[in-house]
Amino acid sequence: MYKLTPLYNGNQLNVIRLLDNAYIPFDPDNTDYQEYLKWLKAGNTPEAAS
Amino acid sequence: MAYGLINADQIGTSVANTSLGAGNASLMKNRIINGAMVIDQRNAGASVTPTATNTYTLDRWQAQLSVSSKYSVQQNAGSVTPPAGFTNYLGVTSLAATSVGSTDYYAIRQQIEGFNIADLGWGTANAKTVTLSFQVYSSLTGTFGGYLNNASDAYAYPFTYSISVANTWTSISITIAGPTSGTWNTTSGQGIKVGFGLGVGSTYSGTAGSWSANNYLSATGATSVVGTNGATFYITGVQLEVGSSATGFEYRQYGQELALCQRYYEYATGTIQGTDAPSGGYCRTIWFFKVPKRTSPTVTAISGSNGTVGTTTVDFSLIYIQSSSSYFNTGSTAVAEL
Numbered sequence: 001m002y003k004l005t006p007l008y009n010g011n012q013l014n015v016i017r018l019l020d021n022a023y024i025p026f027d028p029d030n031t032d033y034q035e036y037l038k039w040l041k042a043g044n045t046p047e048a049a050s
Numbered sequence: 051m052a053y054g055l056i057n058a059d060q061i062g063t064s065v066a067n068t069s070l071g072a073g074n075a076s077l078m079k080n081r082i083i084n085g086a087m088v089i090d091q092r093n094a095g096a097s098v099t100p101t102a103t104n105t106y107t108l109d110r111w112q113a114q115l116s117v118s119s120k121y122s123v124q125q126n127a128g129s130v131t132p133p134a135g136f137t138n139y140l141g142v143t144s145l146a147a148t149s150v151g152s153t154d155y156y157a158i159r160q161q162i163e164g165f166n167i168a169d170l171g172w173g174t175a176n177a178k179t180v181t182l183s184f185q186v187y188s189s190l191t192g193t194f195g196g197y198l199n200n201a202s203d204a205y206a207y208p209f210t211y212s213i214s215v216a217n218t219w220t221s222i223s224i225t226i227a228g229p230t231s232g233t234w235n236t237t238s239g240q241g242i243k244v245g246f247g248l249g250v251g252s253t254y255s256g257t258a259g260s261w262s263a264n265n266y267l268s269a270t271g272a273t274s275v276v277g278t279n280g281a282t283f284y285i286t287g288v289q290l291e292v293g294s295s296a297t298g299f300e301y302r303q304y305g306q307e308l309a310l311c312q313r314y315y316e317y318a319t320g321t322i323q324g325t326d327a328p329s330g331g332y333c334r335t336i337w338f339f340k341v342p343k344r345t346s347p348t349v350t351a352i353s354g355s356n357g358t359v360g361t362t363t364v365d366f367s368l369i370y371i372q373s374s375s376s377y378f379n380t381g382s383t384a385v386a387e388l
């Protein structure tokens with residue numbers, strides 16, 4: 001499960017992995033981000049930023 | 051004024067007929083990081099029982115598994131005397147007598163970054179031969195297995211080695227002709243995966259001693275460590291080098307080895323302190339990493355989190371700290387593993 005972070009200067013920089021409160025940067029070489037993309041592709045949706 | 055005698059050919063004599071970085075020279079010849087199992091940032095010597103595959107144990111070393119909690123991993127598990135010249139080893143202990151089905155797999159592996167194997171020319175006609183060497187100790191005897199594989203798990207080389215005496219350190223050396231086929235990453239992604247099987251089913255086991263376009267994690271018929279409750283498998287001195295024979299293990303200074311590990315994982319002790327923030331607002335502070343990361347890392351707070359993370363690059367992470375607190379975390383991590 002993931003949750004988006006608030007936008008910074010209009011940009012989405014990170015997503016939070018709720019399991020361990022990890023901030024995952026939107027970097028295509030980051031393996032956690034790659035896992036997030038697979039999760040999205042499987043039809044899942046992250047929680048909105050709060 | 052006399053300044054003493056300088057032996058001008060001393061260096062040439064000591065490394066005669068060698069090339070630095072390959073062969074017998076001892077300058078960064080080992081493509082494995084933490085092969086002496088000295089660095090354990092995550093667990094500091096404590097035992098860990100992996101519940102998910104690809105869990106990191108000692109630095110750079112991952113636990114692969116198809117079913118959780120079948121074995122534990124600990125630096126210097128069992129407190130046996132390491133082999134001569136070493137002070138640490140990676141210790142696996144089987145936690146049950148696990149039946150290994152055809153699609154099951156249990157292994158320990160390291161993924162080597164593509165930049166660090168770019169000179170091998172793998173996947174070309176000029177692929178270089180490498181030699182994998184290590185010291186191993188087990189409560190079991192027999193033929194054990196392991197593998198080399200590429201980033202997409204699509205081109206593998208299963209290998210075997212023999213442990214003939216239980217509970218005794220055995221030196222192993224395996225020479226592997228470089229593959230002239232397959233796709234091998236030579237940049238910041240996964241270059242070569244090097245693994246040691248602990249029990250691998252037939253789907254992921256292949257004929258030892260040859261490359262093929264398969265996802266193999268061990269050799270057919272290899273001993274299953276997880277198949278025996280309480281069985282142990284200890285390993286250290288892992289070295290992958292260019293050439294057709296094993297040379298002495300490349301000892302690195304502790305700080306060097308730690309820095310090599312910190313390219314992929316960094317643990318920050320203490321807190322990341324901010325300045326006083328205006329009421330209802332926030333302040334910003336920057337966590338500069340000790341070592342530039344392989345890629346922008348995932349930033350995690352192990353305990354306590356009083357802020358949020360903004361921009362993260364390979365060099366730093368920008369932390370936003372709420373006005374109610376002046377610190378961010380205790381024990382933050384930055385993870386850029388392969």
